[in-house]
Amino acid sequence: MPTTAPPLADVTASDSTLRRFLHGLPGVDAVGLEARAASLGTRSIKTTAKAYAIDLAISMVDLTTLEGADTPGKVRALGAKAVHPDPTDRTAPATAAVCVYPDMVATAKEAVAGSAVKVASVATAFPAGRAPLDIKLADVRAAVAAGADEIDMVIDRGAFLAGKYLKVYDEIAAVKEACGSSARLKVIFETGELSTYDNIRRASWLGMLAGADFIKTSTGKVAVNATPANTLLMLEAVRDFRAQTGVQVGVKPAGGIRTSKDAIKFLVLVNETAGGDWLDNHWFRFGASSLLNDLLMQRQKLATGRYSGPDYVTVD
Amino acid sequence: MNTENPLSPFAYAPAPESRSVVDIAPSYGLFVDGEFTEAADGKVFKTVSPSTEEVLSEVAQAGEADVDRAVKAARKAFVKWSALPGSERAKYLFRIARIVQERSRELAVLETLDNGKPIRETRDADLPLVAAHFFYYAGWADKLGHAGFGPSPKPLGVAGQVIPWNFPLLMLAWKIAPALATGNTVVLKPAETTPLSALFFADICRQAGLPKGVVNILPGYGDAGAALVAHPDVNKVAFTGSTAVGKAIARTVAGTDKKLTLELGGKGANIVFDDAPIDQAVEGIVNGIFFNQGQVCCAGSRLLVQESIHDELLDSLKRRLSTLRLGDPLDKNTDIGAINSAEQLARITTLADQGEAEGAERWSPACELPESGYWFAPTLFTGVTQAHTIARDEIFGPVLSVLTFRTPDEAVAKANNTPYGLSAGIWTEKGSRILAVASRLRAGVVWSNTFNKFDPTSPFGGYKESGFGREGGRHGLEAYLDV
Numbered sequence: 001m002p003t004t005a006p007p008l009a010d011v012t013a014s015d016s017t018l019r020r021f022l023h024g025l026p027g028v029d030a031v032g033l034e035a036r037a038a039s040l041g042t043r044s045i046k047t048t049a050k051a052y053a054i055d056l057a058i059s060m061v062d063l064t065t066l067e068g069a070d071t072p073g074k075v076r077a078l079g080a081k082a083v084h085p086d087p088t089d090r091t092a093p094a095t096a097a098v099c100v101y102p103d104m105v106a107t108a109k110e111a112v113a114g115s116a117v118k119v120a121s122v123a124t125a126f127p128a129g130r131a132p133l134d135i136k137l138a139d140v141r142a143a144v145a146a147g148a149d150e151i152d153m154v155i156d157r158g159a160f161l162a163g164k165y166l167k168v169y170d171e172i173a174a175v176k177e178a179c180g181s182s183a184r185l186k187v188i189f190e191t192g193e194l195s196t197y198d199n200i201r202r203a204s205w206l207g208m209l210a211g212a213d214f215i216k217t218s219t220g221k222v223a224v225n226a227t228p229a230n231t232l233l234m235l236e237a238v239r240d241f242r243a244q245t246g247v248q249v250g251v252k253p254a255g256g257i258r259t260s261k262d263a264i265k266f267l268v269l270v271n272e273t274a275g276g277d278w279l280d281n282h283w284f285r286f287g288a289s290s291l292l293n294d295l296l297m298q299r300q301k302l303a304t305g306r307y308s309g310p311d312y313v314t315v316d
Numbered sequence: 317m318n319t320e321n322p323l324s325p326f327a328y329a330p331a332p333e334s335r336s337v338v339d340i341a342p343s344y345g346l347f348v349d350g351e352f353t354e355a356a357d358g359k360v361f362k363t364v365s366p367s368t369e370e371v372l373s374e375v376a377q378a379g380e381a382d383v384d385r386a387v388k389a390a391r392k393a394f395v396k397w398s399a400l401p402g403s404e405r406a407k408y409l410f411r412i413a414r415i416v417q418e419r420s421r422e423l424a425v426l427e428t429l430d431n432g433k434p435i436r437e438t439r440d441a442d443l444p445l446v447a448a449h450f451f452y453y454a455g456w457a458d459k460l461g462h463a464g465f466g467p468s469p470k471p472l473g474v475a476g477q478v479i480p481w482n483f484p485l486l487m488l489a490w491k492i493a494p495a496l497a498t499g500n501t502v503v504l505k506p507a508e509t510t511p512l513s514a515l516f517f518a519d520i521c522r523q524a525g526l527p528k529g530v531v532n533i534l535p536g537y538g539d540a541g542a543a544l545v546a547h548p549d550v551n552k553v554a555f556t557g558s559t560a561v562g563k564a565i566a567r568t569v570a571g572t573d574k575k576l577t578l579e580l581g582g583k584g585a586n587i588v589f590d591d592a593p594i595d596q597a598v599e600g601i602v603n604g605i606f607f608n609q610g611q612v613c614c615a616g617s618r619l620l621v622q623e624s625i626h627d628e629l630l631d632s633l634k635r636r637l638s639t640l641r642l643g644d645p646l647d648k649n650t651d652i653g654a655i656n657s658a659e660q661l662a663r664i665t666t667l668a669d670q671g672e673a674e675g676a677e678r679w680s681p682a683c684e685l686p687e688s689g690y691w692f693a694p695t696l697f698t699g700v701t702q703a704h705t706i707a708r709d710e711i712f713g714p715v716l717s718v719l720t721f722r723t724p725d726e727a728v729a730k731a732n733n734t735p736y737g738l739s740a741g742i743w744t745e746k747g748s749r750i751l752a753v754a755s756r757l758r759a760g761v762v763w764s765n766t767f768n769k770f771d772p773t774s775p776f777g778g779y780k781e782s783g784f785g786r787e788g789g790r791h792g793l794e795a796y797l798d799v
Contacts, residue, residue, distance in 0.1 A: 032596030044331035
């Protein structure tokens with residue numbers, strides 16, 4: 001089992017100590033949280049800062065295909081795009097990773113071979129997470145064996161909402177163990193299903209206590225995914241967790257971030273909440289595929305002074 | 317000019333708002349009886365931009381003769397204006413509100429230039445509220461019989477209004493909108509450091525076709541304000557500003573039949589309990605004391621923290637202060653602008669130095685101040701007690717005093733232990749505690765889990781030396797009606 005960092009080791013001793021700890025975290029005032037997220041959204045990012053932000057955002061994208069109809073051909077195309085997002089401009093940075101279902105990991109791995117692009121896989125019965133633990137673990141092991149660098153797991157929201165925090169903790173810890181030393185673990189909360197900001201803060205701490213390398217908002221498969229407010233809240237959680245334990249955890253908003261303007265607002269949140277230490281793709285990611293093309297179009301606009309159009313970037 | 321966040325490699329490039337949207341004339345006159353005119357004695361004064369010390373314009377300086385002329389014009393206009401049906405007065409007010417909205421970018425830039433506050437605040441707070449006040453009171457103009465002051469309440473006559481420099485246009489709106497809605501006419505004196513937006517407002521009155529003499533604007537110094545307050549033909553005096561001047565006005569008005577409302581100083585307590593939403597409380601503290609560089613009468617300048625979370629909260633607060641961006645107020649990313657005047661800067665500096673001399677511990681984030689203009693870094697004092705001058709005197713600047721308490725009773729006792737009583741804040745996740753504590757606080761406004769939120773429908777005013785009377789809301793009508 002992974003060991004929780006010393007100052008907090010005893011909070012996971014039992015269901016009741018864990019519950020007491022999670023319910024003792026500072027509350028979240030929804031109005032204040034959303035107002036802060038909105039006010040950071042009015043920061044004006046221009047010229048050199050904008051160019052820097054766009055390249056940074058591109059390098060943070062987890063380029064994702066999670067469709068029942070995924071084919072090896074589509075995954076190879078995605079891999080090629082991840083390595084060279086803009087075929088007309090080789091100075092465009094590579095994305096952080098490609099994210100696929102476990103059975104496509106080997107194909108994806110081949111497609112990005114020789115580059116720094118990671119392969120992430122959504123294991124653990126994505127997106128519902130409703131499968132027995134041994135099946136989830138088998139899912140993870142298969143993905144890791146196929147070469148996945150990162151595992152995106154979904155938590156059991158049912159258990160979380162029922163207050164069975166230790167069960168959720170044990171599952172995350174078991175998945176972390178199955179990841180071994182080679183794969184980083186991203187824990188997806190599906191914030192849209194947790195329904196309150198207090199729950200999102202508790203889930204963040206629960207995930208981090210159990211050994212998450214990243215905490216991630218959502219699967220992108222439900223109505224409400226990443227928002228500036230829930231991402232701001234998770235950034236506060238990783239910042240506070242590092243202050244208490246010395247352990248740094250990454251953050252990944254996913255779903256619903258479609259434009260460069262939105263992405264830059266998220267970078268401002270990172271900058272002003274967690275701080276500059278989180279401003280690279282080891283610590284911050286965007287789970288948003290359609291975002292990449294908009295970033296590339298904005299990048300072309302900055303380079304040429306003209307807007308191109310959807311036909312000047314690749315479809316996948 | 318921007319002081320970059322030292323924590324981050326992500327430096328925002330400057331994003332200044334264009335000055336070209338506002339056309340400032342080299343000189344302005346007084347606005348009397350619908351016309352811009354020179355002062356009777358020909359006096360003028362200069363208004364400067366506090367962030368650069370650049371002279372923006374030369375403005376006519378009103379004297380006693382000008383006050384008399386303006387009051388006469390207002391008296392003459394009162395006859396027709398007060399006889400108009402409320403729905404007709406409402407049309408003018410709605411028109412003014414819409415013109416303010418149309419010209420809001422121009423006015424926001426102007427206000428930032430003349431006052432020194434960040435464009436983020438003039439654009440996002442001041443101007444939307446100015447328009448909202450005119451819209452709100454326009455809505456009341458034809459419904460005065462239903463406001464709870466009798467079936468047909470009457471206006472008072474000529475209102476003499478004196479406003480401060482911290483929210484020049486917003487304070488103008490707070491004063492003029494209810495006065496006109498209720499059928500009064502107005503002579504208003506803006507502060508000598510920030511006369512420009514009031515003069516632009518005079519132009520808006522002309523644009524709206526407001527009858528001559530209904531609104532008169534007299535830029536000038538304290539002597540003009542004193543003459544206005546003392547003028548025998550003024551029926552109503554409304555003042556927002558310092559407690560010292562407020563007391564002088566009260567003495568002048570005493571024994572006359574003038575109605576008086578005073579909005580004076582404050583030393584607001586912001587009470588943070590140990591179960592507060594900490595991250596939002598930190599934002600609220602920042603907004604409470606660093607909004608408009610702390611030059612806010614209802615600023616939360618005394619932070620009362622429950623002892624058990626003092627260290628944790630202070631760590632969070634200091635980290636947050638390190639991300640505040642001080643500099644060019646026209647830059648859209650600026651959080652902290654310039655102090656309004658050299659005089660005010662000197663006052664803040666003196667009081668902060670006194671805090672240090674009396675033994676409180678002073679802290680400011682690493683922050684480079686621009687070379688020209690009037691600047692003061694965001695500052696907080698820990699280890700402050702009720703006996704320190706900085707816990708008692710209104711500093712009216714970006715200086716926060718931090719005190720601690722152990723029990724709710726102690727928090728209430730300390731919060732109320734001040735000659736002022738304008739505002740207070742309570743931060744806790746426990747709803748019953750909010751109600752229990754709020755009902756014991758002697759303050760005109762008590763915010764819970766937020767701070768410095770304003771709305772035209774919400775009355776605002778003080779207890780004790782913070783003044784009397786209410787502005788805003790239905791209550792705000794009362795001050796301008798014969799009830």
